[in-house]
Amino acid sequence: MSIRAMSSAATTSPSVDKVDGFSRKSVRKAKQKRSQSSSQFRSQGKPIELTPLPLLKDVPAPEQPELFLKKLQQCCTVFDFMDTLSDLKMKEYKRSTLNELVDYVTVSRGYLTEQAYPEVVKMVSHNIFRTLPPSDSNEFDPEEDEPTLEASWPHLQLVYEFFIRFLESQEFQPSIAKKYIDQKFVLQLLELFDSEDPRERDYLKTVLHRIYGKFLGLRAFIRKQINNIFLRFVYETEHFNGVAELLEILGSIINGFALPLKAEHKQFLVKVLIPLHTVRSLSLFHAQLAYCIVQFLEKDPTLTEPVIRGLLKFWPKTCSQKEVMFLGELEEILDVIEPTQFVKIQEPLFKQISRCVSSPHFQVAERALYYWNNEYIMSLIEENSSVILPIMFASLYRISKEHWNPAIVALVYNVLKAFMEMNSTLFDELTATYKSDRQREKKKEKEREELWKKLEDLELKRGLRSDGIIPT
């Protein structure tokens, strides 16, 4: 951590440049081209020929549907964009055809014949469904590395654009489309969310949102598959680029859940969303995740306890950066918590907060201490000061004497002052017994050690007596 922080300190603050010349550019002069990748296979070695068709607006209306189908079929041809020199003319032709199709589905009426549906889905499938290319390196770190962009984007973007217009078109009939936009289609669509290209994931988000909205029969399936993606992400690979986007969609799905919540949804919260917090790359989707969690709690406040217990269970042990995120999320939860729920969870919760407050990492301590600036949380603490103060006191007292960071010490003094004003009798009592409490703790610690020692002696004795297996 220190190394990374050191180099980032070096790059982010120009004022120390003179002492610390390790700016990123100082050593690296190798060409840094923006990396592009595509998994589209070179289908054939020879150039692709498409016969140019007339513009849709140039033919009489009755002939348009026919021509529309032909154009869709032409657009099934996929070009190799890694080779920037091949098929230039045809690439341009396909681009303009796609553009025309986008305009056409937006403004035209009566073009959507029943025959058009399978052709549209076929064209879209041919273009967007592909095995995503491997990441540029095994160690791709979405926080640090530039994403690899999809080389065939000039076409792909238009295909997505077209598909969205198609789904949003007034003439679009889900009852016909569901024959073609089925589970298999959705499954392939979901796999694309792993794309490294953020532009593509953005389009996918809209597409999936529309499909979820229009195809009631697919909703449960979509949720289940997203579950599977998340579970694989958490427990198997720790790698999936589209988690934030999927969570964003889920955020609005959760919003629409009917009350009382189904068991399936609660299970999703506890078994999928909470474990998502354990993932290393949490920072990439934490905002969306926290939003989903808070959505759930606003729907059903009785979920507060399992959620907070879950967070406490997965509380980061070594990663301070994540700890700060957890504290942020907890504050969001506390902002909406009901006082009755708060009481249920306050003890384990404040034991954790007291540990955070005494973290040697000042950002963690600071983030936890900021809770005392939050009026609603303050009011909850005040109501329950007789429980919370004894939990917090020892840490606060100790930090006020020992923390290396003066800003933290100042904040702690404020918190202590607030507590003193809240409940001065208890405060004085705790101050008076602080020393003896510490001594009692030490004594207990010693007793424990002795107990274990006795136990080991016992084992030794018995072991000698019966060679490892004791007759009863």
Added chain:
Amino acid sequence: RQLRRNGGGGADGDDSLYPIAVLIDELRNEDVQLRLNSIKKLSTIALALGVERTRTELLPFLTDTIYDEDEVLLALAEQLGNFTMLVGGPEYVHCLLPPLESLATVEETVVRDKAVESLRKISQEHSPVDLEVHFEPLVKRLASGDWFTSRTSACGLFSVCYPRVSSTVKAEIRQHFRTLCSDDTPMVRRAAASKLGEFAKVLELDYVKSDIISLFTALASDEQDSVRLLAVEACVSIATLLPQEDLESLVMPTLRQAAEDKSWRVRYMVADKFSETFVSLQMYLCFNCIHSVLTIWLSDLCLLCPVSEQELVSDTNQHVKSALASVIMGLSTILGKDNTIEHLLPLFLAQLKDECPEVRLNIISNLDCVNEVIGIRQLSQSLLPAIVELAEDAKWRVRLAIIEYMPLLAGQLGVEFFDEKLNTLCMAWLIDHVYAIREAATCNLMKLVEKFGAEWAQNTIVPKVLGMANDPNYLHRMTTLFCINALSEACGQDITTKQMLPVVLKMSNDQVANVRFNVAKSLQKIGPVLDSNALQTEVKPVLEKLATDTDMDVKYFAQEAISGKHFTLINVNKLKMAIIKSEMHFNLLVFTVLVLA
């Protein structure tokens, strides 16, 4: 609850009440570390309790309190695998099943895997009867569990009980395995696919042919590529089980299909398992057949005949290529010198020019295989540009990897070649902007000096290293110190005292505290190499001066060095303290920087 009564009551007045009281106390402690400690000493507790109370009280208690931090559960799962004697021997081993069953349904993969591992272990200690009465029902329960975790765990348990149960139960087990292979969730199908090979090994040949092959074919054409690739992995063991005449019809079609899979991940797996499959197939198949498979892969991946540059620039299969690059080197030992030169050498050379750094790196890092067969000289001209490019790669991990091969390359290419072509690279790494690279570069220098000798060091490396001591950048100056730390021993007393020491001493006046306390550390480090005269007259005064420094860390390390009694070993605890201190120092530094900014 019963435990507390028995444990806390102290009715028997025996020392046996300690363990249970301790356990309860410790298992409920807020501090995870203490809970963890007590779980790790579970055998002590069980031993003290005796086998009966372990069975009747401890195990039910553990089964009830299974909700805890994964860390604790992991330790528990591991402990229980070694508990047979503590519950009274194989006769009672089935008592361990309930807690392990719960653990096998936990979400966290490592816990579950450990529970399965322990279950597999104790399954061997069950008698055939117990296996059918206790163990197999557990497997069945897991296999039909609601949540995917238990079904996943079940996949790993079929193969351990199959060989020792009656034929009716065997049929049931096969049925369960079949069901899990077509499970609704991909997680379970993946688990089943990954155990396919293992399960095939314990099945009777007829069932391998009838059951396993159809499952293999189905999994190998699963809708998810993550399942397909695991099926490919199983192919190796399946192939070894089948008689030669069946291979072509039963395995090869699927393997060919996998080699041409539209997903690069599957092709990657085929490539990755290349050597293994190759060896296992070689036993049965004539060379032509293998050759045809090879050709499919290789031509498919545009590797065999680099007709034009463009053919190679198919970015899709980077990973596949890189996997092939690493296994292909291993082939040279199988194929022998002539074949290697004829068939593989052109491939190596083509891959050394590959645009993907991993491909090149995999070739270079497996050079020793080829070196054994044909000698490195054959390759040196093509190697150099590849090395130089990797040395400047934008990814620091690639740079790190090539540094690690430097000593090996230097040894094989010889000192002249090294001085001429590679020396500048090695020096450039010392001022890399990534610390890990600077550190590796330092270590690399040490290994080079060990290889080429002190005289070489004096002429080529030492002057450059010492020159960096005047660099305006304090990180460069510290690198000088780190290099000196690493090189002093290899360079010997003379060079260290005459050339390095003066520089170190001069740096004790550096304005940056980090440099000064590293001077103290360096002096401690190189102390043993120096003669006692220099120690007394030169080193000691400087350390004494540093011991009165205004910075607390400088003071600390200077005192540390002085008290090190002729600079011998420091005690480990102090070292830890030192690390903590230096981190704190760093925190302060960051804080200051932030405040200033």
